[in-house]
Amino acid sequence: xxxxxxxxxxxxxxxxxxxxxxxxxxxxxxxxxxxxxxxxxxxxxxxxxxxxxxxxxxxxxxxxxxxxxxxxxxxxxxxxxxxxxxxxxxxxxxxxxxxxxxxxxxxxxxxxxxxxxxxxxxxxxxxxxxxxxxxxxxxxxxxxxxxxxxxxxxxxxxxxxxxxxxxxxxxxxxxxxxxxxxxxxxxxxxxxxxxxxxxxxxxxxxxxxxxxxxxxxxxxxxxxxxxxxxxxxxxxxxxxxxxxxxxxxxxxxxxxxxxxxxxxxxxxxxxxxxxxxxxxxxxxxxxxxxx
Amino acid sequence: xxxxxxxxxxxxxxxxxxxxxxxxxxxxxxxxxxxxxxxxxxxxxxxxxxxxxxxxxxxxxxxxxxxxxxxxxxxxxxxxxxxxxxxxxxxxxxxxxxxxxxxxxxxxxxxxxxxxxxxxxxxxxxxxxxxxxxxxxxxxxxxxxxxxxxxxxxxxxxxxxxxxxxxxxxxxxxxxxxxxxxxxxxxxxxxxxxxxxxxxxxxxxxxxxxxxxxxxxxxxxxxxxxxxxxxxxxxxxxxxxxxxxxxxxxxxxxxxxxxxx
Numbered sequence: 334x335x336x337x338x339x340x341x342x343x344x345x346x347x348x349x350x351x352x353x354x355x356x357x358x359x360x361x362x363x364x365x366x367x368x369x370x371x372x373x374x375x376x377x378x379x380x381x382x383x384x385x386x387x388x389x390x391x392x393x394x395x396x397x398x399x400x401x402x403x404x405x406x407x408x409x410x411x412x413x414x415x416x417x418x419x420x421x422x423x424x425x426x427x428x429x430x431x432x433x434x435x436x437x438x439x440x441x442x443x444x445x446x447x448x449x450x451x452x453x454x455x456x457x458x459x460x461x462x463x464x465x466x467x468x469x470x471x472x473x474x475x476x477x478x479x480x481x482x483x484x485x486x487x488x489x490x491x492x493x494x495x496x497x498x499x500x501x502x503x504x505x506x507x508x509x510x511x512x513x514x515x516x517x518x519x520x521x522x523x524x525x526x527x528x529x530x531x532x533x534x535x536x537x538x539x540x541x542x543x544x545x546x547x548x549x550x551x552x553x554x555x556x557x558x559x560x561x562x563x564x565x566x567x568x569x570x571x572x573x574x575x576x577x578x579x580x581x582x583x584x585x586x587x588x589x590x591x592x593x594x595x596x597x598x599x600x601x602x603x604x605x606x607x608x609x610x611x612x613x614x615x616x617x618x619x620x621x622x623x624x
Numbered sequence: 625x626x627x628x629x630x631x632x633x634x635x636x637x638x639x640x641x642x643x644x645x646x647x648x649x650x651x652x653x654x655x656x657x658x659x660x661x662x663x664x665x666x667x668x669x670x671x672x673x674x675x676x677x678x679x680x681x682x683x684x685x686x687x688x689x690x691x692x693x694x695x696x697x698x699x700x701x702x703x704x705x706x707x708x709x710x711x712x713x714x715x716x717x718x719x720x721x722x723x724x725x726x727x728x729x730x731x732x733x734x735x736x737x738x739x740x741x742x743x744x745x746x747x748x749x750x751x752x753x754x755x756x757x758x759x760x761x762x763x764x765x766x767x768x769x770x771x772x773x774x775x776x777x778x779x780x781x782x783x784x785x786x787x788x789x790x791x792x793x794x795x796x797x798x799x800x801x802x803x804x805x806x807x808x809x810x811x812x813x814x815x816x817x818x819x820x821x822x823x824x825x826x827x828x829x830x831x832x833x834x835x836x837x838x839x840x841x842x843x844x845x846x847x848x849x850x851x852x853x854x855x856x857x858x859x860x861x862x863x864x865x866x867x868x869x870x871x872x873x874x875x876x877x878x879x880x881x882x883x884x885x
Contacts, residue, residue, distance in 0.1 A: 496728070503714055503725050510712040513674065514726050514795065515700035 346581020347481035351536035352558025353573035362525035371555030372437035374537030377403035407530030441548040560600035566614025633682035657846040665855035705797035715777040726794030802834040
């Protein structure tokens with residue numbers, strides 16, 4: 334039973350990890366926690382749904398177009414809304430992202446209503462790949478885990494091994510110095526939002542068959558992703574990913590052994606505890622500013 | 625035509641005119657200093673040159689092109705590097721990484737190409753090695769070996785200033801803008817800084833504009849000096865001429881004691 338629990342924890346944990354990573358990418362670049370993340374992923378997932386059902390596309394072209402769409406959605410948020418802000422403070426940025434979130438939520442509600450829909454991925458929930466007395470792994474479980482880990486790996490490569498990653502790191506540490514060294518900080522920020530949006534969208538598409546598709550589908554994953562990011566340390570990419578998996582495990586074990594009713598409260602208890610005992614998160618290096 | 629020219633520069637903040645009617649021109653390989661009391665508008669001139677501010681009027685001409693309206697990263701592409709009065713460093717990176725970032729604009733490899741860095745003979749790896757060599761040269765040049773792999777935030781202030789200078793050099797600029805290079809340095813470090821600025825001009829052939837309060841330094845290394853006060857030029861010329869100018873003396877040392885009484 335425990336093995337089965339751990340497996341399902343890892344599956345949901347991988348979704349949390351993706352959401353946390355998406356949040357961390359933009360937070361690292363701009364210190365803005367993007368609350369529109371979830372809704373951006375939701376809209377993009379609806380795009381997949383439309384392409385699959387009305388568009389008649391098969392899964393892979395549909396997902397490619399979706400990724401492109403969500404990347405542009407990220408650019409759009411930065412370019413149209415955040416960049417225009419006059420004398421911005423972190424608070425005004427947060428309000429802008431919340432505004433964007435409500436806007437997207439409204440659009441989705443108007444266009445698709447609040448019906449719960451089914452999205453058909455090429456991975457089946459009923460096809461069991463591995464089974465013995467205590468454990469069963471479905472195709473969907475395995476695919477979710479594999480895809481999530483692959484995406485996490487790609488993002489690490491991107492951030493740590495490429496010129497773009499270096500530029501992102503530079504802008505995050507000192508915008509003025511970056512610009513002086515020929516790094517177009519505005520573009521880098523826009524690209525960060527684009528990439529973060531794509532990561533969120535992959536989480537959205539993967540989670541859609543588990544929780545059914547509707548405009549409020551990403552609320553829970555967003556908040557859990559946020560909790561995971563706080564747990565791991567917002568600014569450490571490794572940290573937030575580990576935080577995501579940890580949260581999945583803690584939540585499931587708590588739900589099974591202690592109380593299923595309070596299962597979703599665990600995440601918020603964790604936020605409070607982390608902020609109380611180690612505000613920089615479990616894995617973030619804590620820099621003390623010298624005076 | 626002059627190598628670098630600022631024509632009729634004007635910058636206004638709200639009701640305050642920070643810089644007004646400023647003209648100067650530099651020949652290649654000159655060391656040119658701008659002096660003036662605090663708040664005279666010196667740093668504003670630099671900020672207008674490299675695109676942090678857009679001036680209300682005037683032109684900044686470099687290599688025959690007007691730079692006004694260009695973004696800082698574009699100005700950097702033209703070959704203008706600068707340092708700041710209050711250091712602007714990547715504090716949580718090593719000295720080496722800070723300098724490598726200065727090479728950023730020189731790197732040609734695309735995002736995809738650079739993903740294959742791990743393959744030794746790839747184009748990206750070769751390029752990386754080339755830039756690494758250049759950066760190592762600068763580290764040698766400024767004698768930064770001992771701080772090479774340390775986090776910049778852990779270095780003493782004087783070293784941090786050198787790292788910032790090194791990062792500006794790693795852009796391989798044609799024009800270097802130094803904003804108070806001697807501020808906060810010990811006497812010994814100041815003297816070293818004078819050497820380095822001279823070497824930068826003599827050995828690397830870079831034209832230097834500096835803003836400085838330290839008269840010893842200014843007198844020592846400048847070919848010409850521009851003195852400003854309240855954003856307006858007082859005079860310009862050789863160090864001897866400018867430092868003997870009565871208005872410069874008044875701006876720096878205050879009204880003559882006898883007149884004030």
